[in-house]
Amino acid sequence: MKTEELILLLKEVMNVWHTGTRPGNDGNQGNTLEDLLGVEENNISLPDLGGVFELKTQKKESNALITLMHSEPTIPKTAVPKLCIALGWPHKKAGSKYPDDEMSFRSTTSGNRYSTRGFKIRADDKNLELLFSPNHVAEDSVDKSGAYATYGEWLESLNQREIHYSDVLPVKYDMKILEQKIREKLDKTVLVLCKTKRCPDTNAKLFFYDEAFILTGLKHNKLVELFNSGGLYLDFDARTRHNHGTKIRIQRKNLADLFENSIVLE
Numbered sequence: 001m002k003t004e005e006l007i008l009l010l011k012e013v014m015n016v017w018h019t020g021t022r023p024g025n026d027g028n029q030g031n032t033l034e035d036l037l038g039v040e041e042n043n044i045s046l047p048d049l050g051g052v053f054e055l056k057t058q059k060k061e062s063n064a065l066i067t068l069m070h071s072e073p074t075i076p077k078t079a080v081p082k083l084c085i086a087l088g089w090p091h092k093k094a095g096s097k098y099p100d101d102e103m104s105f106r107s108t109t110s111g112n113r114y115s116t117r118g119f120k121i122r123a124d125d126k127n128l129e130l131l132f133s134p135n136h137v138a139e140d141s142v143d144k145s146g147a148y149a150t151y152g153e154w155l156e157s158l159n160q161r162e163i164h165y166s167d168v169l170p171v172k173y174d175m176k177i178l179e180q181k182i183r184e185k186l187d188k189t190v191l192v193l194c195k196t197k198r199c200p201d202t203n204a205k206l207f208f209y210d211e212a213f214i215l216t217g218l219k220h221n222k223l224v225e226l227f228n229s230g231g232l233y234l235d236f237d238a239r240t241r242h243n244h245g246t247k248i249r250i251q252r253k254n255l256a257d258l259f260e261n262s263i264v265l266e
Helices: 003-013 028-037 079-087 151-160 175-186 221-229 252-258
Strands: 017-019 054-059 066-070 103-109 119-123 127-132 171-174 188-198 205-218 232-239 247-250 259-265
Touching (some): 003 259, 028 188, 127 175
Parallel strands (some): 054 188
């Protein structure tokens, strides 16, 4: 698919209210746009539109991070299950929906500050690493997971784990391999913003796509800078017996910084 073709497709669906095509789906604005543009659903790592353009959507009122792609760390092997054991906390449904020993590990982690649990990422030309600093744990703060009274109690529990975190960390990505994956997936990316409302008669969700950014020419040299400055995030979301996928995520305001060229449609 050429850029000119994409522009024509987008202009056909923009600035008109559309009824959601997949009711009940939290990502309905994205699914609806995919259906309007004729994108076939797939789970492969190629870009969405004709294998050329990667499609991203977001509600204009949303401040959520945009997921760029899923990618698992390569060092050590099976890193995420080990993180659940060494640094996780009891899952809120352990003993009910899941077995008694089910653990959770969730962390949206940036490079410009430590999280309340003491996690941070660091990037250079060779590696992207997940780090843990016990000295930066907010020990007196209430544990929002509810598994422990405070993060300090969670920290104390780490020395009694089957696997100690020092035997797992740092968890790493090979930066060259990660850059290649990001380039293959995102070198040509389209971000479409939409307004939402409910139909007064049917209560169906409606979408109004009114702004699109066609971004091309990924700046691979910006990845390290954005990981370290807090523009790009590493997002873990796993439990003992299921990994929901580790994600590379970005703030909307930083997305254009990753690309050489930008075309704006309104």
